[in-house]
Amino acid sequence: MVKTSSLTYAYGDGQEMVFPDIDLSPGQHLLIIGPSGIGKTTLLYLMAGLLPPLKGNVAIDGKELDSLSRREMDKFRGEQIGLIFQQYHFIKSLNVQDNLLLRQSVLKDPIDKQRRLQLTKRLGLSEYLDKKVTELSQGQQQRLSIALGLIHRPKIILADEPTSNLDDMNCVKVINLLKEEAEICKSSLVIITHDLRVMSHFQNRVEL
Numbered sequence: 001m002v003k004t005s006s007l008t009y010a011y012g013d014g015q016e017m018v019f020p021d022i023d024l025s026p027g028q029h030l031l032i033i034g035p036s037g038i039g040k041t042t043l044l045y046l047m048a049g050l051l052p053p054l055k056g057n058v059a060i061d062g063k064e065l066d067s068l069s070r071r072e073m074d075k076f077r078g079e080q081i082g083l084i085f086q087q088y089h090f091i092k093s094l095n096v097q098d099n100l101l102l103r104q105s106v107l108k109d110p111i112d113k114q115r116r117l118q119l120t121k122r123l124g125l126s127e128y129l130d131k132k133v134t135e136l137s138q139g140q141q142q143r144l145s146i147a148l149g150l151i152h153r154p155k156i157i158l159a160d161e162p163t164s165n166l167d168d169m170n171c172v173k174v175i176n177l178l179k180e181e182a183e184i185c186k187s188s189l190v191i192i193t194h195d196l197r198v199m200s201h202f203q204n205r206v207e208l
């Protein structure tokens, strides 16, 4: 499902980062761990086609990302990849529900109300649907970011520190949700984390 080969990257004249190869089957999980600044987020960006590798390539579901035009890549990413990043990408003027609705509209799936309600319920967001995103706590924003990343049942889920702002109860909810979604949708799940609460739930890991 996700396969990387001989990936390297460098920002400008910076030091070249060399990444180990990754080969994940549908439904398989992988934790990426390693010290701050080693390149974990960069590897996730490469896997999402948000950065072009200096060398090597990424294939998702058999499709080589470097064979796609920028426009095709944006479409492919929007449909097939679920991104859960540390920086949230919300429309600040909209409430929680409308952010989710907008995401579904972009994916031409605005009618799947059940999916919206089910995800927000499981993430403990049901009572905040009418709140503006700017009025949410950090933990609530993080959970909305997770809902936005999963709403279209992506084939690959890429999550960067998805539990960093969550209390223990919500951390467990998110771990269970990510695992269940990966299993139900046969999605490959890649998580960057420093969170020991997350590490204890996943065995397969690569250390940068």
Ligand SMILES: Nc1ncnc2c1ncn2[C@@H]1O[C@H](COP(=O)(O)OP(=O)(O)OP(=O)(O)O)[C@@H](O)[C@H]1O
Pocket (backbone or CB within 6 Å): 011, 012, 014, 034, 035, 036, 037, 038, 039, 040, 041, 042, 043
């Ligand atoms: N946009 C950028 N321009 C230049 N250098 C960058 C840029 N983004 C990251 N870097 C550098 O690339 C290296 C890898 O960064 P990256 O964010 O991938 O590390 P990380 O392992 O995810 O770190 P952390 O655990 O602190 O989030 C770091 O040295 C960082 O300073």
